[in-house]
Amino acid sequence: MPEQHGVRLEVRDASWRVAGRTIVEDVDLVCEPGTVTGLLGPNGSGKTTLINLVAGLTRPATGSVSVDGRDLHALPHRERARLVGLVEQQASTTLDLTVRQVVELGRIPHRKGRLPALDTAPDEHEVVDHALRLADVEDLADRSWQTLSGGERQRTQLARAVAQRPAVLLLDEPTNHLDLGHQLDFLARVRGLGLTTVAALHDLELAAAYCDRVAVLDAGRVVAVGAVADVLTSELIAEVYGVDATVEPHPVHDRPHVRWNGPRTKVRA
Numbered sequence: 001m002p003e004q005h006g007v008r009l010e011v012r013d014a015s016w017r018v019a020g021r022t023i024v025e026d027v028d029l030v031c032e033p034g035t036v037t038g039l040l041g042p043n044g045s046g047k048t049t050l051i052n053l054v055a056g057l058t059r060p061a062t063g064s065v066s067v068d069g070r071d072l073h074a075l076p077h078r079e080r081a082r083l084v085g086l087v088e089q090q091a092s093t094t095l096d097l098t099v100r101q102v103v104e105l106g107r108i109p110h111r112k113g114r115l116p117a118l119d120t121a122p123d124e125h126e127v128v129d130h131a132l133r134l135a136d137v138e139d140l141a142d143r144s145w146q147t148l149s150g151g152e153r154q155r156t157q158l159a160r161a162v163a164q165r166p167a168v169l170l171l172d173e174p175t176n177h178l179d180l181g182h183q184l185d186f187l188a189r190v191r192g193l194g195l196t197t198v199a200a201l202h203d204l205e206l207a208a209a210y211c212d213r214v215a216v217l218d219a220g221r222v223v224a225v226g227a228v229a230d231v232l233t234s235e236l237i238a239e240v241y242g243v244d245a246t247v248e249p250h251p252v253h254d255r256p257h258v259r260w261n262g263p264r265t266k267v268r269a
């Protein structure tokens with residue numbers, strides 16, 4: 001199976017507004033090929049909105065998103081879907097599909113012609129089998145999607161995105177349904193793909209352990225971006241999340257270790 005390779009992703013000056021409110025404002029974000037960028041920030045700070053802009057689901061009011069130098073929003077839908085894969089926070093369908101069929105949906109952008117002309121070329125099956133293995137859902141291949149647990153659905157969605165063979169992988173809170181073992185396993189597998197990856201994460205410890213860089217959003221603006229150790233400081237965590245935390249070198253690996261102590265104590269004037 002040929003390896004997928006990441007490409008350079010550039011978000012320039014991107015803003016998005018709805019109902020007279022600016023949700024994402026003047027965002028600049030550059031992700032180098034094959035790097036994993038954690039998108040952090042409190043509830044409502046604009047992470048999903050930014051991910052949707054980068055996925056091409058919505059168009060920025062101002063600014064641009066380019067992948068490998070190509071303006072993403074100027075590309076035909078199918079071409080865009082070959083470049084960018086998205087694992088959404090909550091994927092749902094009323095269709096009665098098996099896990100394998102869900103993963104096969106990832107191949108649609110690569111098919112010639114329209115559905116239901118299912119491509120039965122042997123290498124298509126190989127791509128799907130590879131994706132099932134990679135996301136550790138091979139044993140679930142014949143199960144109905146409707147019967148899966150939240151974590152099994154999340155891993156199936158990763159398999160669908162892997163089958164899409166994108167250059168950029170976008171993950172919106174990909175670990176929120178996973179147990180600790182599967183969280184670590186999932187992010188290690190994602191890193192192993194070597195794709196340019198952007199993952200919205202709430203868990204700062206996971207972000208510190210698995211991301212090359214992090215970008216922190218607050219009220220729709222990027223307030224800090226850079227290497228994990230430079231950005232994830234106790235000052236930033238206090239300012240953005242209102243939490244008193246200690247950041248120190250991890251005793252086992254050399255990544256920063258974030259230990260929260262409690263809500264930030266208000267300083268009286």
Ligand SMILES: Nc1ncnc2c1ncn2[C@@H]1O[C@H](COP(=O)(O)OP(=O)(O)OP(=O)(O)O)[C@@H](O)[C@H]1O
Pocket residue numbers: 018019023041042043044045046047048049050
């Ligand atoms: N279509 C919309 N109409 C109105 N408000 C919206 C719309 N989409 C997003 N918002 C608002 O924009 C803000 C940012 O939402 P977004 O989902 O991007 O935040 P988030 O950082 O992903 O939050 P969370 O961590 O809670 O998932 C929120 O206040 C949300 O209510």
